[in-house]
Amino acid sequence: MSALRLNWQPSPAIAVFFAVVVGGIALTVWQPQWWCWTLGVAVACHMGLTIAGLLPRSRLLGPNWVRLPASAAMNREICITIDDGPDPAVTPQVLNILESHGARATFFCIGRQAQRHPELCREIVQRGHAVENHTQNHPHLFSLFGPRGIYREIQAAQQTLGGITGRQPVFFRPVAGLRNLLLDPILAYCGLRLVSWTRRGYDTRENDAELVFQRLTKELRAGDILLLHDGNAARTNAGTPVILEVLPRLLDRIAAARLRAVTLHSTLS
Secondary structure, three states: OHHHHHHOOOOHHHHHHHHHHHHHHHHHHHOHHHHHHHHHHHHHHHHHHHHHHOOOOOOOOOOOEOEOOHHHHHOOEEEEEEEOOOOOOOHHHHHHHHHHOOOOOEEEEOHHHHHHOHHHHHHHHHOOOEEEEOOOOOOOOHHHOOHHHHHHHHHHHHHHHHHHHOOOOOEEOOHHHOOOOOHHHHHHHHOOEEEOOOEEOOOOOOOOHHHHHHHHHOOOOOOEEEEEEOOOOOEOOOOOEHHHHHHHHHHHHHHHOOOEEOOOHHHOO
């Protein structure tokens, strides 16, 4: 962690933004009549970075795992990530499905939920899966937080999840994948890697399990990171959490493609 704290480097886009701001200030001091132009350029750059933060798969704000490392893809590995749990009604069934298929998954857990169901969080790890950081309280306005608010949410979840499972998370996924330019240095300080996804099924709002399945498996290939939810899961017309209908078929398709579902942590070199 200390190396990450000392060696954080801004992304090229952020470096350009700060260069523009500093250059604009210097230019305004030298030529005050140009303040309107320099302000306009700085605002335009800031708007560009704001838009980048609304794109979960963007790398403009810093490193972002949208696929597994090349070595994992060569080993025909794939990762199923499951967000917003643990959920006492859904997560145990998800664990049973994964076990019946000999698959591993990564659960991005909400710290508050883990505090409510610590035994379930521990069971995830005991059954060979990984628990990672998805904030402490899952605030919908997380991407608008300042540095203190971002750090507080992340660090509280680190302490909660690490204390329950005995292992500190090494990956982080923000709420809905949304973020701002302050997140990357804070993640580096906390020793965390940002993870989004290759493909998601929108299973928190889509109750058609077939459509979710098709979205997740379209052009499925080694190295993919897939996103499902055990917490906040949409229900089918029959009242079944969508993940419970999608996951068995998804695992069958993964096996048929001769891929292997692993945890994110296992792909670290």
